[in-house]
Amino acid sequence: MRTYKGYIMLLVAFGITALLIFVPLIIGINLSFTNRNLLYPTTQYVGLNNYINLFHDPEFWIAFLHSGILVSVVVALEYVLGILLALTLKQNIPGIHFFRGIVMVTWVIPIVATVIMWQFMSQPGYGFINMILTSIGLKNYATYFFGSMTFAFPMIMILHLWRNVPFFGIAFLAAMQAIPEELYEAASIDGASKWERFKYITLPGIKYTGLIMITIHVIWTFNQFSIVYIATGGGPINATDVLPTYLYRQVWSNYNIGYGASIGVIMLLILLAFFFIFNRTYGRETT
Amino acid sequence: MKNEKRKTHPISYISLILFFSFFLLPVLWILYASFKTGSSITNGKLFSLGGFTLENYRTIVQRGDFLLYSLNSLIIAISVTILSLFTGIIGGYALSRYAIKAKNTWISIMFIAQMFPGVLLIIPLYDLMLNYHLVNTIIGIVIAQSTLTIPFAMWLLKGYFDGIPRSLDEAAMLDGAGVLKTLWSIILPVSIPGVAIASFYSFVVSWGNYLMVSVLVQSNSTATLPIALYRLSSSLTLQWGNIAAATIFIVLPTVILFAIFQRWLVSGLLGGAVKQ
Numbered sequence: 001m002r003t004y005k006g007y008i009m010l011l012v013a014f015g016i017t018a019l020l021i022f023v024p025l026i027i028g029i030n031l032s033f034t035n036r037n038l039l040y041p042t043t044q045y046v047g048l049n050n051y052i053n054l055f056h057d058p059e060f061w062i063a064f065l066h067s068g069i070l071v072s073v074v075v076a077l078e079y080v081l082g083i084l085l086a087l088t089l090k091q092n093i094p095g096i097h098f099f100r101g102i103v104m105v106t107w108v109i110p111i112v113a114t115v116i117m118w119q120f121m122s123q124p125g126y127g128f129i130n131m132i133l134t135s136i137g138l139k140n141y142a143t144y145f146f147g148s149m150t151f152a153f154p155m156i157m158i159l160h161l162w163r164n165v166p167f168f169g170i171a172f173l174a175a176m177q178a179i180p181e182e183l184y185e186a187a188s189i190d191g192a193s194k195w196e197r198f199k200y201i202t203l204p205g206i207k208y209t210g211l212i213m214i215t216i217h218v219i220w221t222f223n224q225f226s227i228v229y230i231a232t233g234g235g236p237i238n239a240t241d242v243l244p245t246y247l248y249r250q251v252w253s254n255y256n257i258g259y260g261a262s263i264g265v266i267m268l269l270i271l272l273a274f275f276f277i278f279n280r281t282y283g284r285e286t287t
Numbered sequence: 288m289k290n291e292k293r294k295t296h297p298i299s300y301i302s303l304i305l306f307f308s309f310f311l312l313p314v315l316w317i318l319y320a321s322f323k324t325g326s327s328i329t330n331g332k333l334f335s336l337g338g339f340t341l342e343n344y345r346t347i348v349q350r351g352d353f354l355l356y357s358l359n360s361l362i363i364a365i366s367v368t369i370l371s372l373f374t375g376i377i378g379g380y381a382l383s384r385y386a387i388k389a390k391n392t393w394i395s396i397m398f399i400a401q402m403f404p405g406v407l408l409i410i411p412l413y414d415l416m417l418n419y420h421l422v423n424t425i426i427g428i429v430i431a432q433s434t435l436t437i438p439f440a441m442w443l444l445k446g447y448f449d450g451i452p453r454s455l456d457e458a459a460m461l462d463g464a465g466v467l468k469t470l471w472s473i474i475l476p477v478s479i480p481g482v483a484i485a486s487f488y489s490f491v492v493s494w495g496n497y498l499m500v501s502v503l504v505q506s507n508s509t510a511t512l513p514i515a516l517y518r519l520s521s522s523l524t525l526q527w528g529n530i531a532a533a534t535i536f537i538v539l540p541t542v543i544l545f546a547i548f549q550r551w552l553v554s555g556l557l558g559g560a561v562k563q
Contacts, residue, residue, distance in 0.1 A: 009378070012377055120316065135333070170553050174553045223404045265407070268403060
Protein backbone atom coordinates (compact mmCIF):
# COMPACT_ATOMS: atom_id res chain seq x y z
CA MET A 1 0.00 0.00 0.00
CA ARG A 2 1.23 3.46 -0.78
CA THR A 3 2.93 4.62 2.33
CA TYR A 4 2.59 8.36 1.85
CA LYS A 5 -1.16 8.11 2.39
CA GLY A 6 -0.43 6.40 5.69
CA TYR A 7 1.79 9.29 6.68
CA ILE A 8 -0.92 11.80 5.83
CA MET A 9 -3.42 9.94 8.02
CA LEU A 10 -0.88 9.62 10.81
CA LEU A 11 -0.06 13.29 10.52
CA VAL A 12 -3.72 14.28 10.87
CA ALA A 13 -4.30 11.98 13.83
CA PHE A 14 -1.11 12.84 15.65
CA GLY A 15 -1.53 16.50 14.76
CA ILE A 16 -4.81 16.53 16.68
CA THR A 17 -3.27 14.53 19.51
CA ALA A 18 -0.22 16.78 19.67
CA LEU A 19 -2.35 19.92 19.70
CA LEU A 20 -4.70 18.66 22.40
CA ILE A 21 -2.32 16.62 24.57
CA PHE A 22 1.38 17.04 23.87
CA VAL A 23 1.53 20.81 23.48
CA PRO A 24 -0.37 21.30 26.77
CA LEU A 25 1.85 18.70 28.42
CA ILE A 26 5.00 20.55 27.40
CA ILE A 27 3.53 23.84 28.57
CA GLY A 28 2.59 22.12 31.82
CA ILE A 29 6.12 20.84 32.34
CA ASN A 30 7.42 24.31 31.55
CA LEU A 31 5.02 25.83 34.10
CA SER A 32 6.43 23.56 36.78
CA PHE A 33 9.68 25.56 36.61
CA THR A 34 7.89 28.87 37.21
CA ASN A 35 6.23 30.59 40.13
CA ARG A 36 3.06 31.18 38.11
CA ASN A 37 0.15 32.03 40.36
CA LEU A 38 -3.23 33.20 39.08
CA LEU A 39 -3.21 35.95 41.72
CA TYR A 40 0.16 37.41 40.70
CA PRO A 41 0.48 39.51 37.55
CA THR A 42 3.98 38.33 36.63
CA THR A 43 5.52 34.92 36.20
CA GLN A 44 9.19 34.11 36.62
CA TYR A 45 11.35 31.07 36.16
CA VAL A 46 12.40 29.71 39.51
CA GLY A 47 14.41 26.72 38.35
CA LEU A 48 13.88 23.66 40.51
CA ASN A 49 12.43 25.62 43.43
CA ASN A 50 8.97 24.02 43.18
CA TYR A 51 10.50 20.56 43.28
CA ILE A 52 12.71 21.46 46.22
CA ASN A 53 9.71 22.87 48.07
CA LEU A 54 7.74 19.72 47.33
CA PHE A 55 10.50 17.67 48.90
CA HIS A 56 10.06 19.63 52.13
CA ASP A 57 6.26 19.73 52.00
CA PRO A 58 4.77 17.29 54.57
CA GLU A 59 1.32 17.48 52.94
CA PHE A 60 2.82 16.33 49.66
CA TRP A 61 4.37 13.29 51.35
CA ILE A 62 1.08 12.41 53.02
CA ALA A 63 -0.70 12.50 49.66
CA PHE A 64 2.19 10.58 48.10
CA LEU A 65 1.95 7.86 50.75
CA HIS A 66 -1.83 7.63 50.41
CA SER A 67 -1.57 7.33 46.63
CA GLY A 68 0.97 4.54 46.97
CA ILE A 69 -1.12 2.62 49.49
CA LEU A 70 -4.32 3.16 47.52
CA VAL A 71 -2.86 1.90 44.24
CA SER A 72 -1.12 -1.15 45.71
CA VAL A 73 -3.94 -2.28 47.98
CA VAL A 74 -6.73 -1.59 45.50
CA VAL A 75 -5.09 -3.16 42.44
CA ALA A 76 -3.95 -6.23 44.42
CA LEU A 77 -7.45 -6.74 45.84
CA GLU A 78 -9.00 -6.19 42.42
CA TYR A 79 -6.75 -8.93 41.03
CA VAL A 80 -7.67 -11.45 43.73
CA LEU A 81 -11.37 -10.60 43.89
CA GLY A 82 -11.44 -10.54 40.07
CA ILE A 83 -10.23 -14.15 39.99
CA LEU A 84 -12.85 -15.15 42.59
CA LEU A 85 -15.56 -13.37 40.61
CA ALA A 86 -14.44 -15.02 37.37
CA LEU A 87 -14.48 -18.47 39.01
CA THR A 88 -17.98 -17.73 40.30
CA LEU A 89 -19.26 -16.52 36.93
CA LYS A 90 -17.76 -19.61 35.26
CA GLN A 91 -20.14 -21.92 37.15
CA ASN A 92 -23.24 -23.43 35.62
CA ILE A 93 -25.59 -21.56 37.89
CA PRO A 94 -29.08 -20.94 36.49
CA GLY A 95 -29.28 -17.42 35.06
CA ILE A 96 -25.50 -17.01 35.09
CA HIS A 97 -25.58 -15.34 31.66
CA PHE A 98 -27.69 -12.59 33.13
CA PHE A 99 -25.16 -12.03 35.92
CA ARG A 100 -22.26 -12.05 33.47
CA GLY A 101 -24.05 -9.50 31.34
CA ILE A 102 -25.01 -7.12 34.10
CA VAL A 103 -21.95 -7.16 36.34
CA MET A 104 -19.83 -4.53 34.59
CA VAL A 105 -22.54 -1.91 34.94
CA THR A 106 -20.72 -0.48 37.96
CA TRP A 107 -17.92 0.53 35.63
CA VAL A 108 -20.03 2.79 33.39
CA ILE A 109 -21.92 4.65 36.10
CA PRO A 110 -20.69 8.27 36.41
CA ILE A 111 -18.41 8.65 39.42
CA VAL A 112 -20.53 11.43 40.91
CA ALA A 113 -23.44 9.01 40.99
CA THR A 114 -21.30 6.21 42.45
CA VAL A 115 -20.11 8.43 45.25
CA ILE A 116 -23.60 9.68 46.04
CA MET A 117 -24.96 6.12 46.17
CA TRP A 118 -22.32 5.17 48.74
CA GLN A 119 -22.74 8.38 50.68
CA PHE A 120 -26.43 7.60 50.84
CA MET A 121 -25.65 4.04 52.02
CA SER A 122 -23.46 5.52 54.78
CA GLN A 123 -25.79 8.18 56.18
CA PRO A 124 -26.05 8.04 59.95
CA GLY A 125 -29.55 7.11 61.05
CA TYR A 126 -31.07 6.18 57.71
CA GLY A 127 -28.20 4.86 55.55
CA PHE A 128 -28.52 1.21 54.61
CA ILE A 129 -25.20 0.16 56.18
CA ASN A 130 -25.93 1.92 59.44
CA MET A 131 -29.47 0.56 59.67
CA ILE A 132 -28.05 -2.95 59.23
CA LEU A 133 -25.37 -2.30 61.84
CA THR A 134 -27.98 -1.00 64.26
CA SER A 135 -30.28 -3.95 63.68
CA ILE A 136 -27.55 -6.51 64.42
CA GLY A 137 -26.57 -4.73 67.61
CA LEU A 138 -23.52 -2.82 66.40
CA LYS A 139 -25.09 0.58 66.85
CA ASN A 140 -21.85 1.89 68.34
CA TYR A 141 -20.14 1.53 64.98
CA ALA A 142 -22.89 3.32 63.08
CA THR A 143 -21.41 6.57 61.81
CA TYR A 144 -21.01 8.62 58.64
CA PHE A 145 -18.10 6.58 57.29
CA PHE A 146 -16.82 9.22 54.87
CA GLY A 147 -16.46 11.63 57.78
CA SER A 148 -14.53 9.25 59.99
CA MET A 149 -10.74 9.40 60.30
CA THR A 150 -10.66 5.61 60.54
CA PHE A 151 -13.16 4.57 57.90
CA ALA A 152 -12.92 7.25 55.21
CA PHE A 153 -9.85 5.79 53.50
CA PRO A 154 -11.19 2.20 53.50
CA MET A 155 -14.45 3.60 52.05
CA ILE A 156 -12.45 5.20 49.23
CA MET A 157 -10.88 1.78 48.57
CA ILE A 158 -14.30 0.13 48.57
CA LEU A 159 -15.53 2.60 45.96
CA HIS A 160 -12.59 1.72 43.71
CA LEU A 161 -13.26 -2.00 44.21
CA TRP A 162 -16.94 -1.56 43.51
CA ARG A 163 -16.14 0.13 40.25
CA ASN A 164 -13.30 -2.06 38.95
CA VAL A 165 -13.60 -5.61 40.33
CA PRO A 166 -16.30 -6.51 37.75
CA PHE A 167 -13.97 -5.49 34.91
CA PHE A 168 -11.26 -7.76 36.33
CA GLY A 169 -13.81 -10.55 36.77
CA ILE A 170 -15.12 -10.35 33.22
CA ALA A 171 -11.62 -10.09 31.72
CA PHE A 172 -10.41 -13.10 33.73
CA LEU A 173 -13.55 -15.02 32.80
CA ALA A 174 -12.80 -14.46 29.11
CA ALA A 175 -9.20 -15.53 29.63
CA MET A 176 -10.27 -18.66 31.54
CA GLN A 177 -12.73 -19.62 28.82
CA ALA A 178 -9.93 -19.40 26.28
CA ILE A 179 -7.89 -22.07 28.09
CA PRO A 180 -8.39 -25.37 26.22
CA GLU A 181 -10.45 -27.84 28.25
CA GLU A 182 -8.10 -30.66 27.16
CA LEU A 183 -5.40 -29.22 29.40
CA TYR A 184 -7.61 -29.77 32.44
CA GLU A 185 -8.63 -33.23 31.27
CA ALA A 186 -5.04 -34.29 30.69
CA ALA A 187 -4.06 -32.95 34.12
CA SER A 188 -6.92 -34.82 35.78
CA ILE A 189 -5.81 -38.07 34.13
CA ASP A 190 -2.33 -37.46 35.47
CA GLY A 191 -3.85 -37.16 38.92
CA ALA A 192 -3.59 -33.41 39.44
CA SER A 193 -5.80 -32.13 42.25
CA LYS A 194 -8.25 -29.29 41.78
CA TRP A 195 -5.87 -26.84 43.41
CA GLU A 196 -2.97 -28.04 41.27
CA ARG A 197 -5.03 -27.59 38.10
CA PHE A 198 -5.90 -24.08 39.21
CA LYS A 199 -2.31 -23.26 40.10
CA TYR A 200 -0.59 -24.77 37.05
CA ILE A 201 -3.20 -24.25 34.33
CA THR A 202 -5.66 -21.49 35.26
CA LEU A 203 -3.27 -19.01 36.84
CA PRO A 204 -0.66 -19.13 34.04
CA GLY A 205 -3.50 -19.03 31.49
CA ILE A 206 -4.82 -15.73 32.77
CA LYS A 207 -1.45 -14.16 33.45
CA TYR A 208 -1.23 -12.12 30.26
CA THR A 209 -4.70 -10.64 30.75
CA GLY A 210 -3.79 -9.98 34.37
CA LEU A 211 -0.67 -8.02 33.43
CA ILE A 212 -2.63 -5.83 31.04
CA MET A 213 -5.32 -5.27 33.66
CA ILE A 214 -2.72 -4.33 36.27
CA THR A 215 -1.08 -1.90 33.85
CA ILE A 216 -4.34 -0.15 32.98
CA HIS A 217 -5.57 -0.02 36.55
CA VAL A 218 -2.36 1.27 38.06
CA ILE A 219 -2.68 4.24 35.67
CA TRP A 220 -6.38 4.74 36.28
CA THR A 221 -6.19 4.41 40.05
CA PHE A 222 -3.11 6.58 40.42
CA ASN A 223 -4.61 9.36 38.28
CA GLN A 224 -8.13 8.96 39.69
CA PHE A 225 -9.24 12.32 41.01
CA SER A 226 -13.03 12.42 41.22
CA ILE A 227 -13.69 9.55 43.61
CA VAL A 228 -11.70 11.10 46.45
CA TYR A 229 -12.53 14.70 45.60
CA ILE A 230 -16.28 14.19 45.47
CA ALA A 231 -16.48 11.71 48.35
CA THR A 232 -14.31 13.50 50.91
CA GLY A 233 -12.37 16.30 49.22
CA GLY A 234 -9.26 14.66 50.71
CA GLY A 235 -10.52 14.89 54.27
CA PRO A 236 -11.36 14.55 57.07
CA ILE A 237 -8.22 16.62 57.66
CA ASN A 238 -5.79 14.80 55.32
CA ALA A 239 -7.05 11.27 55.88
CA THR A 240 -7.90 10.53 52.25
CA ASP A 241 -5.78 13.07 50.41
CA VAL A 242 -4.04 11.64 47.32
CA LEU A 243 -1.73 13.30 44.80
CA PRO A 244 -4.45 14.31 42.29
CA THR A 245 -6.57 15.97 44.99
CA TYR A 246 -3.57 17.68 46.57
CA LEU A 247 -2.53 19.02 43.17
CA TYR A 248 -6.07 20.20 42.46
CA ARG A 249 -6.28 22.08 45.75
CA GLN A 250 -2.92 23.73 45.17
CA VAL A 251 -3.97 24.91 41.72
CA TRP A 252 -7.65 25.71 42.00
CA SER A 253 -7.94 26.76 45.64
CA ASN A 254 -4.54 28.38 46.20
CA TYR A 255 -3.95 29.27 42.53
CA ASN A 256 -0.39 27.92 42.81
CA ILE A 257 -0.18 26.89 39.17
CA GLY A 258 3.58 26.39 39.02
CA TYR A 259 3.65 24.37 42.24
CA GLY A 260 0.67 22.25 41.17
CA ALA A 261 2.26 21.56 37.80
CA SER A 262 5.38 20.24 39.53
CA ILE A 263 3.21 17.74 41.45
CA GLY A 264 1.73 16.62 38.13
CA VAL A 265 5.18 16.16 36.61
CA ILE A 266 6.23 14.05 39.60
CA MET A 267 3.08 11.93 39.13
CA LEU A 268 3.95 11.37 35.50
CA LEU A 269 7.54 10.44 36.36
CA ILE A 270 6.33 7.93 38.93
CA LEU A 271 4.06 6.27 36.36
CA LEU A 272 6.81 6.20 33.74
CA ALA A 273 9.22 4.65 36.26
CA PHE A 274 6.61 2.07 37.19
CA PHE A 275 6.22 1.12 33.55
CA PHE A 276 9.88 0.93 32.90
CA ILE A 277 10.32 -1.50 35.79
CA PHE A 278 7.12 -3.43 35.09
CA ASN A 279 8.07 -3.88 31.45
CA ARG A 280 11.59 -4.95 32.34
CA THR A 281 10.22 -7.56 34.71
CA TYR A 282 7.28 -8.91 32.75
CA GLY A 283 7.67 -7.56 29.23
CA ARG A 284 9.53 -10.58 27.91
CA GLU A 285 6.96 -13.02 29.22
CA THR A 286 4.07 -11.35 27.46
CA THR A 287 5.49 -10.77 24.01
CA MET B 288 -17.32 -26.78 27.65
CA LYS B 289 -20.76 -25.25 27.65
CA ASN B 290 -22.43 -28.63 27.32
CA GLU B 291 -20.44 -30.16 30.10
CA LYS B 292 -22.57 -31.11 33.08
CA ARG B 293 -20.31 -29.91 35.81
CA LYS B 294 -21.43 -29.95 39.42
CA THR B 295 -21.85 -26.49 40.82
CA HIS B 296 -20.30 -26.14 44.20
CA PRO B 297 -22.61 -24.64 46.85
CA ILE B 298 -19.93 -22.07 47.69
CA SER B 299 -20.36 -20.54 44.26
CA TYR B 300 -23.97 -19.66 45.10
CA ILE B 301 -22.86 -17.94 48.29
CA SER B 302 -20.09 -16.17 46.42
CA LEU B 303 -22.55 -15.06 43.71
CA ILE B 304 -24.93 -13.65 46.32
CA LEU B 305 -22.15 -11.82 48.16
CA PHE B 306 -20.67 -10.31 45.02
CA PHE B 307 -23.97 -9.16 43.59
CA SER B 308 -25.29 -7.78 46.87
CA PHE B 309 -22.17 -5.64 46.94
CA PHE B 310 -22.47 -4.54 43.30
CA LEU B 311 -26.21 -4.03 43.02
CA LEU B 312 -27.38 -2.90 46.46
CA PRO B 313 -26.17 0.72 46.21
CA VAL B 314 -27.91 1.10 42.84
CA LEU B 315 -31.14 -0.58 43.88
CA TRP B 316 -31.20 1.29 47.18
CA ILE B 317 -31.02 4.71 45.58
CA LEU B 318 -33.52 3.63 42.92
CA TYR B 319 -35.88 2.67 45.73
CA ALA B 320 -35.29 5.99 47.51
CA SER B 321 -35.98 7.93 44.34
CA PHE B 322 -39.61 6.79 44.55
CA LYS B 323 -40.01 7.63 48.22
CA THR B 324 -41.08 10.79 49.98
CA GLY B 325 -38.45 12.67 51.96
CA SER B 326 -39.83 11.68 55.35
CA SER B 327 -40.10 8.00 54.51
CA ILE B 328 -36.45 7.98 53.39
CA THR B 329 -35.15 9.41 56.65
CA ASN B 330 -37.40 7.59 59.13
CA GLY B 331 -34.69 4.97 59.77
CA LYS B 332 -36.80 1.97 58.76
CA LEU B 333 -35.35 -0.44 56.20
CA PHE B 334 -38.64 -1.03 54.43
CA SER B 335 -41.90 0.79 54.75
CA LEU B 336 -44.97 0.18 52.65
CA GLY B 337 -46.15 3.75 52.40
CA GLY B 338 -44.60 6.92 51.12
CA PHE B 339 -44.20 6.07 47.43
CA THR B 340 -44.24 9.03 45.09
CA LEU B 341 -43.16 10.34 41.69
CA GLU B 342 -42.71 13.80 43.15
CA ASN B 343 -38.88 13.58 43.15
CA TYR B 344 -38.71 13.03 39.42
CA ARG B 345 -41.29 15.73 38.80
CA THR B 346 -39.25 18.19 40.85
CA ILE B 347 -36.08 17.40 38.92
CA VAL B 348 -37.70 17.66 35.49
CA GLN B 349 -39.69 20.77 36.36
CA ARG B 350 -36.61 22.57 37.55
CA GLY B 351 -35.95 23.23 33.88
CA ASP B 352 -32.24 23.79 34.34
CA PHE B 353 -31.77 20.03 34.54
CA LEU B 354 -32.93 19.76 30.94
CA LEU B 355 -30.33 22.36 29.96
CA TYR B 356 -27.60 20.41 31.78
CA SER B 357 -28.76 17.20 30.11
CA LEU B 358 -28.62 18.86 26.71
CA ASN B 359 -25.12 20.22 27.44
CA SER B 360 -23.97 16.81 28.62
CA LEU B 361 -25.41 15.17 25.51
CA ILE B 362 -23.92 17.65 23.03
CA ILE B 363 -20.52 17.45 24.72
CA ALA B 364 -20.51 13.66 24.95
CA ILE B 365 -21.51 13.25 21.29
CA SER B 366 -18.86 15.75 20.16
CA VAL B 367 -16.16 14.06 22.25
CA THR B 368 -17.18 10.71 20.77
CA ILE B 369 -17.04 11.98 17.17
CA LEU B 370 -13.67 13.68 17.67
CA SER B 371 -12.18 10.63 19.41
CA LEU B 372 -13.53 8.23 16.80
CA PHE B 373 -12.28 10.32 13.89
CA THR B 374 -8.79 10.64 15.36
CA GLY B 375 -8.75 7.06 16.59
CA ILE B 376 -9.86 5.55 13.28
CA ILE B 377 -7.48 7.56 11.10
CA GLY B 378 -4.50 7.11 13.42
CA GLY B 379 -5.30 3.52 14.31
CA TYR B 380 -5.68 2.54 10.67
CA ALA B 381 -2.44 4.26 9.64
CA LEU B 382 -0.55 2.53 12.46
CA SER B 383 -2.14 -0.81 11.73
CA ARG B 384 -1.75 -0.92 7.95
CA TYR B 385 1.15 1.17 6.72
CA ALA B 386 4.87 0.56 6.83
CA ILE B 387 5.49 3.71 8.84
CA LYS B 388 8.98 4.45 10.06
CA ALA B 389 9.57 4.09 13.78
CA LYS B 390 6.09 2.62 14.12
CA ASN B 391 6.77 1.27 17.59
CA THR B 392 7.76 4.72 18.76
CA TRP B 393 4.40 6.12 17.62
CA ILE B 394 2.57 3.29 19.35
CA SER B 395 4.56 3.86 22.54
CA ILE B 396 3.79 7.58 22.39
CA MET B 397 0.10 6.77 22.12
CA PHE B 398 0.38 4.41 25.05
CA ILE B 399 2.29 6.86 27.20
CA ALA B 400 -0.29 9.56 26.43
CA GLN B 401 -2.76 7.49 28.42
CA MET B 402 -0.62 7.96 31.50
CA PHE B 403 -0.78 11.74 31.54
CA PRO B 404 -2.64 12.79 34.66
CA GLY B 405 -5.82 14.69 33.81
CA VAL B 406 -5.16 16.98 36.80
CA LEU B 407 -1.88 18.00 35.15
CA LEU B 408 -3.27 18.49 31.63
CA ILE B 409 -6.11 20.73 32.74
CA ILE B 410 -3.64 23.33 34.11
CA PRO B 411 -2.02 24.27 30.76
CA LEU B 412 -5.32 23.68 28.96
CA TYR B 413 -6.97 26.24 31.19
CA ASP B 414 -4.10 28.66 30.63
CA LEU B 415 -4.31 28.20 26.85
CA MET B 416 -8.09 28.44 26.82
CA LEU B 417 -7.97 31.71 28.73
CA ASN B 418 -5.99 33.18 25.80
CA TYR B 419 -8.37 31.84 23.17
CA HIS B 420 -11.55 32.61 25.15
CA LEU B 421 -12.50 28.95 25.37
CA VAL B 422 -13.03 28.83 29.13
CA ASN B 423 -16.69 28.31 29.95
CA THR B 424 -17.54 27.19 26.40
CA ILE B 425 -18.84 23.88 25.10
CA ILE B 426 -15.92 23.67 22.65
CA GLY B 427 -13.42 24.11 25.46
CA ILE B 428 -15.01 21.30 27.46
CA VAL B 429 -15.05 19.01 24.39
CA ILE B 430 -11.34 19.66 23.80
CA ALA B 431 -10.41 19.04 27.43
CA GLN B 432 -12.41 15.81 27.70
CA SER B 433 -11.06 14.52 24.39
CA THR B 434 -7.57 14.49 25.87
CA LEU B 435 -8.86 11.70 28.12
CA THR B 436 -10.42 9.62 25.35
CA ILE B 437 -8.36 10.02 22.15
CA PRO B 438 -5.28 7.98 23.18
CA PHE B 439 -7.38 5.08 24.40
CA ALA B 440 -9.64 5.19 21.33
CA MET B 441 -6.65 5.10 18.98
CA TRP B 442 -4.91 2.34 20.93
CA LEU B 443 -8.11 0.28 21.00
CA LEU B 444 -8.90 0.75 17.30
CA LYS B 445 -5.34 0.03 16.21
CA GLY B 446 -5.55 -3.24 18.11
CA TYR B 447 -8.88 -4.04 16.52
CA PHE B 448 -7.73 -3.26 12.98
CA ASP B 449 -4.70 -5.50 13.53
CA GLY B 450 -7.07 -8.42 13.88
CA ILE B 451 -8.68 -7.83 10.49
CA PRO B 452 -6.99 -9.62 7.58
CA ARG B 453 -5.05 -7.34 5.27
CA SER B 454 -6.37 -9.26 2.28
CA LEU B 455 -9.66 -7.38 2.72
CA ASP B 456 -8.02 -4.00 2.14
CA GLU B 457 -5.87 -5.31 -0.67
CA ALA B 458 -8.85 -6.77 -2.53
CA ALA B 459 -10.73 -3.50 -2.25
CA MET B 460 -7.77 -1.48 -3.45
CA LEU B 461 -7.22 -3.81 -6.39
CA ASP B 462 -10.81 -3.01 -7.36
CA GLY B 463 -9.73 0.61 -7.48
CA ALA B 464 -11.16 1.88 -4.20
CA GLY B 465 -9.19 4.69 -2.53
CA VAL B 466 -7.93 4.54 1.02
CA LEU B 467 -10.85 6.41 2.54
CA LYS B 468 -13.40 4.43 0.55
CA THR B 469 -11.74 1.16 1.62
CA LEU B 470 -11.69 2.29 5.22
CA TRP B 471 -15.28 3.48 5.18
CA SER B 472 -17.01 0.73 3.23
CA ILE B 473 -14.83 -2.34 3.85
CA ILE B 474 -12.93 -2.00 7.10
CA LEU B 475 -15.35 -0.11 9.34
CA PRO B 476 -18.31 -2.43 8.71
CA VAL B 477 -16.26 -5.41 9.93
CA SER B 478 -14.87 -3.41 12.84
CA ILE B 479 -18.20 -2.65 14.44
CA PRO B 480 -17.33 -4.16 17.84
CA GLY B 481 -14.12 -2.11 18.04
CA VAL B 482 -15.76 1.08 16.82
CA ALA B 483 -18.74 0.49 19.11
CA ILE B 484 -16.55 0.14 22.18
CA ALA B 485 -14.39 3.13 21.28
CA SER B 486 -17.59 5.19 20.95
CA PHE B 487 -19.11 3.78 24.08
CA TYR B 488 -15.94 4.42 26.07
CA SER B 489 -15.63 8.01 24.83
CA PHE B 490 -19.29 8.74 25.47
CA VAL B 491 -19.31 7.29 28.97
CA VAL B 492 -16.06 9.00 29.99
CA SER B 493 -17.38 12.35 28.78
CA TRP B 494 -20.85 11.86 30.28
CA GLY B 495 -19.41 11.13 33.71
CA ASN B 496 -16.45 13.50 33.61
CA TYR B 497 -16.23 15.83 36.56
CA LEU B 498 -12.60 17.03 36.63
CA MET B 499 -12.51 19.02 33.38
CA VAL B 500 -15.93 20.59 33.77
CA SER B 501 -15.28 21.56 37.38
CA VAL B 502 -12.50 23.83 36.09
CA LEU B 503 -13.97 25.01 32.79
CA VAL B 504 -17.62 25.54 33.71
CA GLN B 505 -18.13 28.98 35.22
CA SER B 506 -21.82 29.57 34.64
CA ASN B 507 -25.04 27.62 34.41
CA SER B 508 -25.14 27.89 30.64
CA THR B 509 -22.32 25.38 30.17
CA ALA B 510 -22.89 23.22 33.26
CA THR B 511 -23.26 19.47 32.78
CA LEU B 512 -25.12 16.84 34.76
CA PRO B 513 -22.19 15.73 36.96
CA ILE B 514 -21.73 19.36 38.08
CA ALA B 515 -25.44 19.74 38.76
CA LEU B 516 -25.60 16.48 40.69
CA TYR B 517 -22.54 17.35 42.77
CA ARG B 518 -24.02 20.74 43.64
CA LEU B 519 -27.29 19.12 44.62
CA SER B 520 -25.55 16.56 46.84
CA SER B 521 -23.35 19.14 48.55
CA SER B 522 -26.09 21.66 49.28
CA LEU B 523 -26.79 22.36 52.92
CA THR B 524 -30.30 20.99 52.98
CA LEU B 525 -29.98 17.43 51.77
CA GLN B 526 -33.14 16.55 49.85
CA TRP B 527 -32.38 12.84 49.43
CA GLY B 528 -35.49 12.20 47.35
CA ASN B 529 -34.43 14.75 44.76
CA ILE B 530 -30.80 13.68 44.88
CA ALA B 531 -31.83 10.06 44.34
CA ALA B 532 -34.02 10.96 41.37
CA ALA B 533 -31.26 13.10 39.85
CA THR B 534 -28.79 10.25 40.36
CA ILE B 535 -31.05 7.84 38.48
CA PHE B 536 -31.52 10.53 35.83
CA ILE B 537 -27.77 10.69 35.15
CA VAL B 538 -27.18 6.93 35.49
CA LEU B 539 -30.01 5.74 33.25
CA PRO B 540 -28.51 6.72 29.86
CA THR B 541 -25.23 4.97 30.67
CA VAL B 542 -27.09 1.85 31.77
CA ILE B 543 -29.15 1.79 28.57
CA LEU B 544 -26.02 2.20 26.44
CA PHE B 545 -24.33 -0.46 28.53
CA ALA B 546 -27.18 -2.89 27.85
CA ILE B 547 -26.68 -2.35 24.12
CA PHE B 548 -22.89 -2.47 24.06
CA GLN B 549 -21.95 -4.87 26.85
CA ARG B 550 -21.55 -7.95 24.61
CA TRP B 551 -18.59 -6.30 22.86
CA LEU B 552 -17.14 -4.76 25.98
CA VAL B 553 -14.37 -7.18 26.94
CA SER B 554 -13.16 -8.09 23.46
CA GLY B 555 -13.26 -4.42 22.54
CA LEU B 556 -11.59 -3.05 25.65
CA LEU B 557 -8.77 -5.52 25.80
CA GLY B 558 -8.26 -5.67 22.04
CA GLY B 559 -6.18 -8.61 20.97
CA ALA B 560 -5.25 -9.36 24.57
CA VAL B 561 -8.23 -11.61 25.12
CA LYS B 562 -9.10 -14.04 22.38
CA GLN B 563 -12.62 -15.31 22.61
